[in-house]
């Protein structure tokens with residue numbers, strides 16, 4: 001029997017000790033199930049093992065003693081499934097160092113790789129051809145999941161049996177995966193909402209009002225839909241938890257690192273300074289220029305994404321970017 005046909009997944013590993021990797025590991029370990037987490041930094045490994053905390057990336061969360069950490073990727077073998085929660089710019093290098101095996105890989109990162117224009121599943125297919133893959137994405141602030149607050153999420157895998165088996169294994173009374181076969185839709189939703197959260201943060205930081213934010217969410221969703229449909233995503237995925245759901249969450253809260261980065265830009269702070277000062281990721285800052293370039297290459301109109309890319313690169317000022325968006329020719333709403 002292949003892993004894809006397994007009906008139960010009991011032993012999970014988590015690759016990545018940031019906020020989201022730690023929260024997912026805690027979700028699975030909360031009732032005492034053993035979960036092994038790989039983190040790059042020895043400080044994170046030591047704090048999880050000795051104090052059952054991750055003060056660097058998930059301060060305030062008490063972690064289960066059954067969650068153990070390692071800095072040795074080689075020890076993540078012999079498990080039933082691995083959740084991969086590494087920011088996309090570092091993903092290829094970490095995957096290349098993973099031990100071989102047939103445990104399905106569940107991708108939880110939200111971004112697109114520079115240069116290759118690859119999403120996580122594309123990278124994984126190159127490194128592990130034939131392995132089972134899934135995407136887990138939706139409106140899920142890590143600290144809320146770690147605190148056991150109600151959360152729903154999309155779990156997509158091409159093989160419906162794999163999606164259903166993983167959903168059953170990950171579901172908790174307060175954590176509800178909805179299954180799908182549309183991995184590309186789930187990946188695109190998560191990557192583009194990060195960029196649009198920066199845009200909404202900019203509008204907030206610049207004091208441009210709530211009408212402007214609602215307009216950005218709607219017109220941003222139109223960009224996500226154009227890009228997604230052109231790459232074979234299903235409209236229902238983009239309108240679901242991994243697309244619109246996550247867009248609403250991160251475009252309306254400064255708990256979003258992407259939104260908070262945008263707020264700084266909107267207040268007139270320099271992108272270079274805002275980026276240099278941070279330890280946590282705002283994936284949208286990495287992905288904006290990549291998605292904007294991919295859209296240009298395919299002649300997909302994405303003016304908001306393009307504006308965020310230029311603002312993050314310091315190539316334009318907020319007032320000029322807003323003026324450029326507002327002075328585009330009038331058009332039918334459906335385009």
Ligand SMILES: NC(=O)C1=CN([C@@H]2O[C@H](COP(=O)(O)OP(=O)(O)OC[C@H]3O[C@@H](n4cnc5c(N)ncnc54)[C@H](OP(=O)(O)O)[C@@H]3O)[C@@H](O)[C@H]2O)C=CC1
Pocket residue numbers: 016017018019020021022039040041044057085086087088090094108109110111140141142143279280281282283
């Ligand atoms: N936080 C959240 O609420 C959610 C986040 N996500 C997504 O999950 C992914 C991870 O985000 P998150 O957990 O929040 O990250 P954090 O910002 O909390 O932490 C940054 C992570 O990046 C890692 N990192 C930094 N440099 C490198 C490197 N050179 N090689 C490998 N790893 C490196 C850090 O590891 P190290 O300690 O070793 O530096 C750390 O695990 C992102 O794609 C994000 O969009 C998805 C849903 C929710």
Ligand SMILES: O=C(CO)COP(=O)(O)O
Pocket residue numbers: 110138139140141142194197246249250255256257258259281282283
């Ligand atoms: O993806 C997230 C919630 O779904 C977290 O958003 P940020 O990375 O912007 O904090």
